[in-house]
Amino acid sequence: MNDCKFLGRLVKDPELRYTADGSTVCSFSMAVNRDYKNAEGKYDADFFNFTAWKKTAEIIQKYVRKGNRLL
Numbered sequence: 001m002n003d004c005k006f007l008g009r010l011v012k013d014p015e016l017r018y019t020a021d022g023s024t025v026c027s028f029s030m031a032v033n034r035d036y037k038n039a040e041g042k043y044d045a046d047f048f049n050f051t052a053w054k055k056t057a058e059i060i061q062k063y064v065r066k067g068n069r070l071l
Contacts, residue, residue: 006048007071008032016061026057030070 014028031045038044052060064070 024057
């Protein structure tokens, strides 16, 4: 199994919703800076979409906001 870790900042507040069976789902986007500079001397960022389920989704919705760093 692969293991990936992303360190970045949330682009907007997480969105919490519920499935038909009552499970909690949280969606959020994160900007992750690259380790190297581009030709203009600035750091680019990659944007990733994430989905968290159940208790993890509830914790993210409760404590994380736009601009917060998340690992």
